[in-house]
Amino acid sequence: MPAASELSRRGFLQAGAAAAGGLLLSFHLAPRGRAADAAAAGAPDSFAPNAFVRIARDGRVTVIVDKAEVGQGVYTSLPMLVAEELEIGLDQVTVEPAPPDDKLYADPILRFEATGNSTSVRGSWERLRHAGATAKAMLIQAAAQRWQVDPSTCRAERGAVLHPPSGRKLGYGELVDAAALLPVPAQAPLKDPKDFTLIGTSPLRLDLPGKVNGQAQYGIDLRLPGMKIATVAACPVFGGKVVNVDDSDAKKIPGVSQIVRLDNAVAVVADHMWAAKQGLDALYIDWDEGANAKTTMRDIVQQLEAAAQRPGLVARQDGDVEKALAGAATRVDATYQDPFLSHAPLEPMNCLVHVHDGACEVWTATQVQARAQAAAAAAAGVPLDKVTINNQLAGGAFGRRLETDGVTQAVRIAKEVGAPVKLVWTREEDIRHDLYRPYYHDRISAGLDAKGMPVAWRHRIVGSSVMARFAPPALRKDGLDPDAVDCAAQPPYAFPNILVDYVPQEPPGIPTAFWRGVGPTHNVFVMESFIDELAASAKQDPVDYRRALLGPSPRAKATLDLAAEKAGWGKPLPRGSGRGVAVVHVFDSYLTVVAELTVPEGGEVRLDRIVAAVDCGMVVHPDTVRAQIEGGILFGLTAALFDEITIANGRVEQSNFNDYRTMRMNEAPPVEVYIVKSAEPPGGIGETGTVGAAPALTNAIFAATGTRIRQLPVKRTPLRSA
Secondary structure, eight states: OOOOOOOOSTTTEEEEEOTTSEEEEEEOSSOOOHHHHHHHTTOGGGSOSOEEEEEETTOOEEEEEOSOOSSSOHHHHHHHHHHHHHTOOGGGEEEEEOOSOHHHHOOTTTSSSOOOTTOHHHHHHHHHHHHHHHHHHHHHHHHHHHHTSOGGGOEEETTEEEETTTTEEEEGGGTHHHHHTSOOOSSOOOOOGGGOSSTTSOOOOTTHHHHHHTOOOBGGGOOOTTOEEEEEEEOSBTTOEEEEEEOTTGGGSTTEEEEEEOSSEEEEEESSHHHHHHHHHHOEEEEEOGGGTTOOHHHHHHHHHHHTTSOOEEEEEESOHHHHHHTOSEEEEEEEEEOBBOOOOSSOOEEEEEEETTEEEEEEOOSOHHHHHHHHHHHHTOOGGGEEEEEOBOSOOTTGGGOOHHHHHHHHHHTTSSSOEEEEOOHHHHHHTOOBBOOEEEEEEEEEOTTSOEEEEEEEEEEOOHHHHHOGGGSOTTOOOTTTTTTTSSOSSOOSSEEEEEEEOOOTTOOBOOOTTTTHHHHHHHHHHHHHHHHHHTTOOHHHHHHHHOTTOHHHHHHHHHHHHHHTTTSOOOTTEEEEEEEEEETTEEEEEEEEEEOOTTOOOEEEEEEEEEEOSSOSOHHHHHHHHHHHHHHHHHHHHHOOBOEETTEEOOOSTTTSOOOOGGGOOOEEEEEOOOOSOOOOOTTHHHHHHHHHHHHHHHHHHSOOOOBSSGGGSOOOOO
């Protein structure tokens, strides 16, 4: 997504007294107005509860986190940014999820309230540190005025202001009323990174104890008094509708209380999930399958192949590619294909809704709080301010919870039931009615000089535009989707002549969406696989070949050198084993992945070892960085090895983890992660590992077997030990 303009720090911070008593720090995306001036003059009721930081009279510090906790650790890393500057320990912090509000909590990079695109830390790096620094400055000023001393003689420590010359000390809670009446400093100074005591360490994650002892509640765990459970069957063909429902047998199931018919789905409402599921199985539904009932994968692929013959929207053009290709000593051409992919989070989609008294309350795990609120309001037919979103912990998301289809459906069902209703999609419903990572068809060509180095690079990307549906304003004026060409248009390598273009091609009836790593997951697979092809054509070592092309990217080269060293690149391996490498520059981070594997007789890939070196700028919580790289790589390897969504007669053929695989523990290789020390601003990390996994894997397969993988998943290609 396009980066936002730099926000004015001076116009970003506001402070005031909370009506309940305490210091409230708020962040607005507009300059200070009369409300802020009134608050500074002592009118506490002029501030809205839109804070990132709240300090109560008893000294309690609440950090309001505007990102969804989907397992990536933001309930720890983001409070650490505040705590570092506020001079408190992480043990003194309480976390509270932010309410929906695009004006107050818009991500500085995404420009709306969302968790995605690996922006959580890199988008919050300055604004949350300023939150803590401004609060600390005002508390010190309040203490200095009370003691009638120079503020420069005071310091903050562990939630208190100290005056060392006199030995006096005041807790933050004792100072909040006075601090709230002070003018907001134009720009409170931030700490020098050399003085960090918390950032760069790995304290216990705040959400970990509850997840270990079972106290943590995910959306699917929630219960309300009098609550009903609903589960649903949607038309098996996208775009189809309900014609008729025979629910006589379903109503005989003990515990079934109601059947709710929607335009494209039928829900069974019951006292518990088993009754709802049994009732669903007992329904007879007559579907109008619509225009997509005969769609097959062959149709979809043929349409992509035809679209690939058309010139696309130009994303990058330097030099004269056609002339350079014509004059090249060697030309290499390839076609790559990436399948539809489902998100398949371990916690299936669910949403608890209570519509009553002209209001709607929603409990769910969402990556887009404000969008979820708007969707609920539209479905319930109530004003926006009558909808409350209670964001929950999520058992996985991977982009699925950027969508609000589940919220809309749950609200529509709850409107028909005079009680709270928790809608739970079965695993089968979740996988067969997901919004999928697009199927991509790429044509790529390169011209090499007499030494085997590229003089021309042409890359045509063909596939669905997620942005056209999800965020039309993010499209370029000519319709170019920046996500579809992400990484492809900004390779880390130096090519004297390069042309990257994009042909939008929508699959008939198949909804597409962001999937962990979004556009780069397919672009980097194609680019890094093809770079390996060029190295093989030039009869050069894949690491040396990349190193020679990384002149404009020293940070990428540093990760390549480190990963190659730690992986023992170049050391002999047994017959049937191989190493593959992939270099990634994505989300402002740099990563090199080396995969080591064996393909024994029979062709079943055995992953032996993964080595990764990452430069993600300043590191807030090193253990979280390692965990995210490990998890992202395993997620990417799973998809590359096993997974695809296929269509037959308009229907998704996969249904559960038996035919949409996830990697088992005994299949997972050891993953070594090495972090490059950097003073650069933080980069994104949650999706970076996923992006680099597939090409490292397939390049290792080539090294082990001589078989080049140009179509994922790997299981499609018969392999033999070399």
